[in-house]
Amino acid sequence: MTITCADCAATQVIPPLPLGAVAVCRRCRRFLARHSRMGFELTLACAMAICILLPSAVLLPVMDSTIRKLGFIESRLVSSVPVIYTEVWFPLAFGVLLFAFLLPAFRALFQVIALGSLRWGWRIWQPGRIFRWSEQLASWSMPDVVVIAGVVAYFRASAPTVVEAGVGAWCYLAVAILALIGDRSLDRRAVWNAILPDATSLPDGHVASCDVCEMAAISRRPGDRCPRCGHTLDRDIAPRFAPALAAVAVAIPLCVPAFTAAIIVNDNLTGVWQHTFLGTVELLADRGYWQYGVVVVATGVVIPALELIGLIWMLAKVRFPSTRGLVTRTRLYRVLQRLARWPMIILFIAAIDAPIVDVRGIRDLVAGPGATPLFLVIALLMLAMAFFKPRLMWEAAGEVA
Numbered sequence: 001m002t003i004t005c006a007d008c009a010a011t012q013v014i015p016p017l018p019l020g021a022v023a024v025c026r027r028c029r030r031f032l033a034r035h036s037r038m039g040f041e042l043t044l045a046c047a048m049a050i051c052i053l054l055p056s057a058v059l060l061p062v063m064d065s066t067i068r069k070l071g072f073i074e075s076r077l078v079s080s081v082p083v084i085y086t087e088v089w090f091p092l093a094f095g096v097l098l099f100a101f102l103l104p105a106f107r108a109l110f111q112v113i114a115l116g117s118l119r120w121g122w123r124i125w126q127p128g129r130i131f132r133w134s135e136q137l138a139s140w141s142m143p144d145v146v147v148i149a150g151v152v153a154y155f156r157a158s159a160p161t162v163v164e165a166g167v168g169a170w171c172y173l174a175v176a177i178l179a180l181i182g183d184r185s186l187d188r189r190a191v192w193n194a195i196l197p198d199a200t201s202l203p204d205g206h207v208a209s210c211d212v213c214e215m216a217a218i219s220r221r222p223g224d225r226c227p228r229c230g231h232t233l234d235r236d237i238a239p240r241f242a243p244a245l246a247a248v249a250v251a252i253p254l255c256v257p258a259f260t261a262a263i264i265v266n267d268n269l270t271g272v273w274q275h276t277f278l279g280t281v282e283l284l285a286d287r288g289y290w291q292y293g294v295v296v297v298a299t300g301v302v303i304p305a306l307e308l309i310g311l312i313w314m315l316a317k318v319r320f321p322s323t324r325g326l327v328t329r330t331r332l333y334r335v336l337q338r339l340a341r342w343p344m345i346i347l348f349i350a351a352i353d354a355p356i357v358d359v360r361g362i363r364d365l366v367a368g369p370g371a372t373p374l375f376l377v378i379a380l381l382m383l384a385m386a387f388f389k390p391r392l393m394w395e396a397a398g399e400v401a
């Protein structure tokens, strides 16, 4: 099959692979194909299970908490969004609604439609386009991040509060595990080839290619729609440089308030507590949960710092191109892109904690002055990662035909 690498735009012919073999791009080492027996049936089953379980995870009780026998709260995800909206801070409520429920639900639904149509031969409108949507939602649907945040929030809240995980929490855990299994077992090349097979031979000269499904579309012109997934062929990515640069430039000064000001202000019976970023880590460590403190530092400080440095380096190399280290930078981008969603964990911890420990007059949580900058820094870095494409560096270095 003929595949055009999405990262470096090299068109290459891949011979039929023996079972278990993996094909990587000859230029930038991007993973291109694997011959596995799995196909997409397991992913389809997982996606169907998610569609069934996600409503229960949202509607059933997630945590029961008793605060020093003074109050009893049963929190459900469906009711926690308005609590976060009114009590804590509205961007967080949208973030939780979107990344924790809506996008995972849409992703699973698109997978069921696209893969189901291939499995049972339903005649539907453009399965390739629907499968592309499900793939593009992958980094924005975050049940795994929410689960880890839930574990940290549980231990953070459990010292003054007796917290018990409810049915909803177990359903959500199942959703996250199913999403992980479905993602890992999916043979994407098999799905694309089932929708429309890749060309078997490499024609002479330049071929217009799709940078989502990596199809080399022979007999199509640049700017046409991809015959398989409907994306633009040979998409012009040069205009993506400016927004990526702008997002990084705005994120840098925001880091100061994000990491020094209080994220959560806690109006306690005994006084007002302010939780800064590092204060939360200290609190976890003091209670003996130092391992969760490590999780918070790694995801909240180390990853954003790496992303910022990496993005500045890669953006600089688009402006001042060189062919040396192109492969290294491309591989760095792939690692950073995979990590970009994890800093969101900090906000999910705050979001999950808020309804658990929120008893008016006893423990009242509100967002501190650091919350908005922190949310913006994380969102801007995710956006910069989404705008930036490694192909910018390859084009700038004159390596793309």
Ligand SMILES: [Zn+2]
Pocket: 005, 006, 007, 008, 009, 010, 025, 026, 027, 028, 029, 030
């Ligand atoms: Zn490549």
Ligand SMILES: [Zn+2]
Pocket: 210, 211, 212, 213, 214, 215, 226, 227, 228, 229, 230, 231
């Ligand atoms: Zn395509």
